[in-house]
Amino acid sequence: MSTTPSIDQLKRAITISEQIQKLEAELASILGSSAHVPSAAKVSVSAAAAKPGRRKRGLSAEGRARIAAAQKARWAKAKGDSDSETVAAPKAGKRRKKRNLSPEARARIVAAVKARWAKAKKAK
Structure with a gap:
């Protein structure tokens, strides 16, 4: 079963191939230009994979x-x-005034909380 290599695998193959070519050139320069160095297996890469990925857009310092x-x-x-x-x-009067509960509303809330706690204690 043949699978197609991923983009990352192709990029890695390109990198390795370039390293091999550099090493072959260095070896040829050491042994002399008359010495023939057999090349390693070439990696065929499609043109789309050889292009670098989409460039990220950045912001200028002024934009930031x-x-x-x-x-x-x-x-x-x-x-x-x-x-x-x-x-x-800010213009005067534009700030929101702090809201307060009326004494009646506070009393209703306190009564509801006490009833809830009484019910919870009774359930135990």
Whole structure:
């Protein structure tokens, strides 16, 4: 059963083949140019496998700085910071007021918790 080699295997084969060619050239230079060095088995590689993989795209330092500044601005806006250089001070009255429970709502929650614990103790 014949299987096709994977891209990684082909890349490794190319690397080994190149090393063999370099060593053959070095051996020929040591023994003299008149000496014939038999070549090792050649690895046939398709043109697609010989091309390097898709190049990763990178960001320039300027692009990274713009992204970082925008993110800092979003955080400063969300936190309501006024000491941020990249964002103007938030307008007065725009911060959300802290919400408090009414005494009646708190009493209802406390009563429900006590009832839940009483039921749990009774079940034991």
